[in-house]
Amino acid sequence: MNKANLVEKVHEILGGTKVQAEQVVDSIFETITGSLKKGEEVSIAGFGIFGAKERAARTARNPRTGESITVPAMRVPKFRAAKALKDAVK
Numbered sequence: 001m002n003k004a005n006l007v008e009k010v011h012e013i014l015g016g017t018k019v020q021a022e023q024v025v026d027s028i029f030e031t032i033t034g035s036l037k038k039g040e041e042v043s044i045a046g047f048g049i050f051g052a053k054e055r056a057a058r059t060a061r062n063p064r065t066g067e068s069i070t071v072p073a074m075r076v077p078k079f080r081a082a083k084a085l086k087d088a089v090k
Helices: 003-014 018-037 083-089
Strands: 042-044 048-055 058-061 068-071 074-081
Touching: 003 018, 018 042, 018 048
Parallel strands: none
Antiparallel strands: 042 048, 048 074, 058 068
């Protein structure tokens, strides 16, 4: 499933136009992204928790040249699935 499929499903449920359905899907993604940028967690009951994790700086190796490079510290998104989602996928 991709974004277009999500938009189609929202359109089927809510009616209206596909443009409105796409705006709903986009606003959900923008809200989650905005909260993660602020350092907040987004918890959706029965689905999971979106969060951001600090990844420490490290030294890596370029596989092509063998040269050591420094990878800077960064924040990366993470997702923890809720028990209900895990059970539904089983």
